[in-house]
Amino acid sequence: xxxxxxxxxxxxxxxxxxxxxxxxxxxxxxxxxxxxxxxxxxxxxxxxxxxxxxxxxxxxxxxxxxxxxxxxxxxxxxxxxxxxxxxxxxxxxxxxxxxxxxxxxxxxxxxxxxxxxxxxxxxxxxxxxxxxxxxxxxxxxxxxxxxxxxxxxxxxxxxxxxxxxxxxxxxxxxxxxxxxxxxxxxxxxxxxxxxxxxxxxxxxxxxxxxxxxxxxxxxxxxxxxxxxxxxxxxxxxxxxxxxxxxxxxxxxxxxxxxxxxxxxxxxxxxxxxxxxxxxxxxxxxxxxxxxxxxxxxxxxxxxxxxxxxxxxxxxxxxxxxxxxxxxxxxxxxxxxxxxxxxxxxxxxxxxxxxxxxxxxxxxxxxxxxxxxxxxxxxxxxxxxxxxxxxxxxxxxxxxxxxxxxxxxxxxxxxxxxxxxxxxxxxxxxxxxxxxxxxxxxxxxxxxxxxxxxxxxxxxxxxxxxxxxxxxxxxxxxxxxxxxxxxxxxxxxxxxxxxxxxxxxxxxxxxxxxxxxxxxxxxxxxxxxxx
Numbered sequence: 341x342x343x344x345x346x347x348x349x350x351x352x353x354x355x356x357x358x359x360x361x362x363x364x365x366x367x368x369x370x371x372x373x374x375x376x377x378x379x380x381x382x383x384x385x386x387x388x389x390x391x392x393x394x395x396x397x398x399x400x401x402x403x404x405x406x407x408x409x410x411x412x413x414x415x416x417x418x419x420x421x422x423x424x425x426x427x428x429x430x431x432x433x434x435x436x437x438x439x440x441x442x443x444x445x446x447x448x449x450x451x452x453x454x455x456x457x458x459x460x461x462x463x464x465x466x467x468x469x470x471x472x473x474x475x476x477x478x479x480x481x482x483x484x485x486x487x488x489x490x491x492x493x494x495x496x497x498x499x500x501x502x503x504x505x506x507x508x509x510x511x512x513x514x515x516x517x518x519x520x521x522x523x524x525x526x527x528x529x530x531x532x533x534x535x536x537x538x539x540x541x542x543x544x545x546x547x548x549x550x551x552x553x554x555x556x557x558x559x560x561x562x563x564x565x566x567x568x569x570x571x572x573x574x575x576x577x578x579x580x581x582x583x584x585x586x587x588x589x590x591x592x593x594x595x596x597x598x599x600x601x602x603x604x605x606x607x608x609x610x611x612x613x614x615x616x617x618x619x620x621x622x623x624x625x626x627x628x629x630x631x632x633x634x635x636x637x638x639x640x641x642x643x644x645x646x647x648x649x650x651x652x653x654x655x656x657x658x659x660x661x662x663x664x665x666x667x668x669x670x671x672x673x674x675x676x677x678x679x680x681x682x683x684x685x686x687x688x689x690x691x692x693x694x695x696x697x698x699x700x701x702x703x704x705x706x707x708x709x710x711x712x713x714x715x716x717x718x719x720x721x722x723x724x725x726x727x728x729x730x731x732x733x734x735x736x737x738x739x740x741x742x743x744x745x746x747x748x749x750x751x752x753x754x755x756x757x758x759x760x761x762x763x764x765x766x767x768x769x770x771x772x773x774x775x776x777x778x779x780x781x782x783x784x785x786x787x788x789x790x791x792x793x794x795x796x797x798x799x800x801x802x803x804x805x806x807x808x809x810x811x812x813x814x815x816x817x818x819x820x821x822x823x824x825x826x827x828x829x830x831x832x833x834x835x836x837x838x839x840x841x842x843x844x845x846x847x848x849x850x851x852x853x854x855x856x857x858x859x860x861x862x863x864x865x866x867x868x869x870x
Contacts, residue, residue, distance in 0.1 A: 447472035456482030526550035540564040568593040575599035609633040618682040630692025677701035701725035718743035
């Protein structure tokens with residue numbers, strides 16, 4: 341290590357808390373320090389007692405606790421000890437670090453309750469990351485004094501209880517992630533109007549209940565809302581489409597929402613991901629979904645900026661992608677899709693959905709959708725994942741499906757489809773037979789070949805056609821005769837005309853017969869005379 345009075349070239353990370361105090365006492369002229377995972381340590385000379393002293397340690401094998409030793413680093417501004425194996429509880433004195441602006445202790449093995457003592461003493465903290473530990477207890481009420489806090493990540497812990505009303509006092513808060521804990525109760529509504537600076541809210545994987553949080557009405561900046569895997573119930577409110585206009589990601593999956601899908605959701609011009617899977621929604625898919633602007637024009641999605649883009653936080657979302665639950669983070673802006681699977685939706689798939697040219701996935705499986713697959717499905721040029729399985733679809737697979745050069749998953753199993761599976765170079769790569777099963781009328785690759793027509797069957801077909809022609813002609817003659825006969829005896833003028841014509845014909849016939857008799861008699865007399 342160069343600079344100051346520090347002489348050691350390496351510092352064992354196993355004694356990180358104690359050694360930091362030693363380094364601090366020997367670095368009277370240091371203004372900054374960085375400790376990386378590879379044991380490289382650098383100091384920079386300048387000033388006296390450090391006013392901006394930062395410590396970062398990543399991916400070390402340190403198993404020591406953080407300890408109270410850090411509490412003496414009163415000028416510390418940035419502390420990053422994430423992705424290590426640190427254990428133990430956090431001491432209350434940590435909140436005395438009044439210069440601290442950024443603290444990341446995520447992905448360690450800390451336990452116990454998050455200390456609340458003297459939380460109001462630190463008004464400089466802007467970013468707090470405690471995710472991926474074993475913290476227990478309730479939501480730390482002491483956080484209400486962190487008026488500068490912009491990012492709060494407490495996800496993937498063991499926190500319990502209900503959210504206090506005071507969390508809405510964090511008026512600078514832009515991102516909050518409480519997902520994958522054991523929180524319960526309803527989302528508090530008190531003073532919600534005081535905090536509409538939220539841009540990203542993750543509450544998934546808890547035990548929250550009640551109707552859709554009305555507290556979010558009017559949060560104009562909210563771009564990501566994930567409240568999936570909870571116990572919310574009731575109807576999805578139509579006001580989402582007008583009162584939360586900046587939504588790009590909306591995930592309500594795996595709750596107990598009922599009723600129809602509000603057509604007002606189609607007014608969310610920035611919406612790129614819509615996940616309503618595994619609820620009890622009924623009715624039809626709104627035709628107006630074909631007007632979702634960002635899904636029609638994918639270039640809009642990638643150009644959308646966020647105030648968090650320059651921060652240390654990256655937004656994320658969990659979705660079912662090609663049958664697997666995946667977390668998308670860095671590539672989230674490139675992802676557009678709709679998941680309405682596992683509901684009670686019925687009627688036809690709107691043809692207007694084929695206007696969403698930017699879609700990369702569309703999952704409508706496990707519903708009661710009928711009619712056929714939209715004929716213009718080939719317009720979805722960016723589609724990679726299409727799941728229409730477990731519905732009541734009928735008819736043929738549109739030939740345009742072969743135009744989807746990026747399609748890698750195409751599941752239409754458990755429907756009533758028939759006919760030949762379309763060919764094409766991309767369709768030849770979709771070789772999983774189970775994706776076509778339980779459609780008794782389907783044939784062709786990768787299923788059994790379609791039956792061919794033999795000469796014998798052609799002859800039988802021809803004979804059948806001749807028989808049908810004979811039957812039709814006979815039926816026509818009989819029908820025409822009885823029609824004429826019926827009209828004849830039901831219309832008096834026709835009947836009289838017929839009888840008159842019959843009398844006339846009879847007279848002519850009798851005259852002819854008389855002439856013939858006379859001719860025969862004359863011939864006989866002449867022959868006798870001779």
